[in-house]
Amino acid sequence: MSGECILCGKCLEVCPLLRATGREELGPRAKADLCRLLSEDTDMLSETDVARLAGLCLGCGRCREVCSQGVDVPALVAGLRGAHPDFKTWLWKTWLKHAKKLWSPGSAAAKRIPEQFHSEKIGPMLKMLAGLKGGAGLEPCLEVTQYPDTYRGQNMLLFAGCTANFVQTRWLMTALKLLDGMGVEVLPGDFKCCGSGLKAAGFADDASAMSAHNVQVWRDAGRPPVVTFCASCRAGLQAYDGCFWSAEEQEVWEKTLVPLSSVLRDVSFVLSTNVSKALGYHQPCHVRGDDSDRTLLNHALKGRITGATGRECCGFGGVMRLAAPGLADPVNRQCWDTLAGADVVVTGCSACVAQLAATAPDSVTVGHWLELIR
Ligand code: SF4
Ligand code: SF4
Known part of the structure; x- marks a missing residue:
């Protein structure tokens, strides 16, 4: 698939990782090209280097959406990850495969670890784990x-x-x-x-x-x-x-x-007086086509959404959270810059809720839009 890349650069405009870091080597075109080179010369890079490079993608899929050649960069990156597994991908696999056993106690344990023990290496991961379970939840207003x-x-x-x-x-x-x-x-x-x-x-x-x-x-x-x-x-x-x-x-x-x-699009709602005056909405990268969540919320909240993201990714990044935690931070900051001023942020993706809940400013509460409904 990487052979089909014509290096047109159209995908560069939509990659949140490239936009936030300004590093073209992290963008989709460079990844497509790297995969092509690796398919021609498997000894070009060491196993460790390939595993490291394979970690540098959020998997948001935005590049795939705009590529006229049908190049699927996240799939190419997944292929690299599969061919060069390391401890971090194994850890991620264990976490995903044993969700029932691990997620609830893992999230609760992460919440109990005080901030001073959040080292640069594991701090972002602990925050993400803590965010998975969320807090008390949003106050219902619908x-x-x-x-x-x-x-x-x-x-x-x-x-x-x-x-x-x-x-x-x-x-x-x-x-x-x-x-x-x-x-x-x-x-x-x-x-x-x-x-x-x-x-x-x-x-x-x-x-x-x-x-x-x-x-x-x-x-x-x-x-x-x-x-x-x-x-x-x-x-x-x-x-x-x-x-x-x-x-x-x-x-x-x-x-x-x-x-x-x-x-639910034709359901009638009544709005209670406790509705936030500064309600932000985060559009997940994985929304394809029309965003029906946004449409429903606009209808139910009667136009009360005061700020919304469009092309900004929350920076969750799946296995990249483990592989290169620091790189997702500028992506996440751009998302919060767009949502500045909101005191409640809702979204319709479980990964986005976990990431945003873990990184929200103290004054902001994050939740799934379902939490707004009584
Ligand atoms: S991946 Fe697609 S959009 Fe990106 S440079 Fe290659 S051909 Fe162009
Ligand atoms: S999947 Fe997202 S982060 Fe990865 S290269 Fe494509 S646009 Fe960039």
């Missing part, structure tokens, strides 16, 4: 006054994702309550993790096993719509490939993935 009949009686599956299943169960409860109000029949479905984090870290086989399992759950349920409320999970599910019986089935799968916010 109440449903009327549900439409649009989906009444329809069967759907809910793909909640690891964060909502194992750490932020209040999101799951609110989503179920809303779907119940809509009259939707939520079918039982034993989904596993979407696998996108493992795929980005280079563990293609583990990710494929998860995608095959999840597609089978959907088939067994009669191929109903699959509702999601995490942009990263949805992007991961949309990228499934190689686990379908036919191209037609894959097409049906892609069409059945619906954001919860689009299901």
Whole structure:
């Protein structure tokens, strides 16, 4: 795939890592070129250098969206990571594969470690872990006054994702309550993790096993719509490939993935007086096409969003958090500069919530938009 890069530089305009650091060697074009060179001369760099370079990508996918040649830089980087695994990728894999056992106690333990023990090396990771569980949550300011009949009686599956299943169960409860109000029949479905984090870290086989399992759950349920409320999970599910019986089935799968916010679009809400006067919205990198979360919030909050990010990445970065923690900081700072003045920030991606909650100024509370709904 890297051979197809024509070095046009279009992707340079959208890479948040390049924009925040000004270092072109960290940008997508350099990565595509590096992969091409490595495919021609495997002895060009040492194993350690390749593993280090493979860590330098946030996996946001913005470069892939604009590349006219179809070059998939995050996939190239994942290939490098898979071919040159190191201790950090192994650690990340363990963390992702054992979410049920590790995330809740890991997050609680990270919260208890005092700031003075946050060294430069592990401090950012501890903050991210602590943010995973969030704090007390946002103060709800929206109440449903009327549900439409649009989906009444329809069967759907809910793909909640690891964060909502194992750490932020209040999101799951609110989503179920809303779907119940809509009259939707939520079918039982034993989904596993979407696998996108493992795929980005280079563990293609583990990710494929998860995608095959999840597609089978959907088939067994009669191929109903699959509702999601995490942009990263949805992007991961949309990228499934190689686990379908036919191209037609894959097409049906892609069409059945619906954001919860689009299901709720005609719900009527009443706004309570405790609504924040400075409410910021962060648009996750993994939102594809129209941002239905933003549309729903604009409608429900009656235009109260005072500031929003567009092309700024939160800097979560998956395995890059471990591989090069300091490099994600300028990316994260640009995000907060855009949100300056907000006292509450909402978003629709579990990774963005964790990252923003961990890096928020003391005066700012961060949460999933579901937390705004009573
Ligand atoms: S990756 Fe795509 S957009 Fe970027 S320089 Fe290469 S061809 Fe151009
Ligand atoms: S995936 Fe994101 S961070 Fe990585 S090279 Fe592409 S635009 Fe840059």
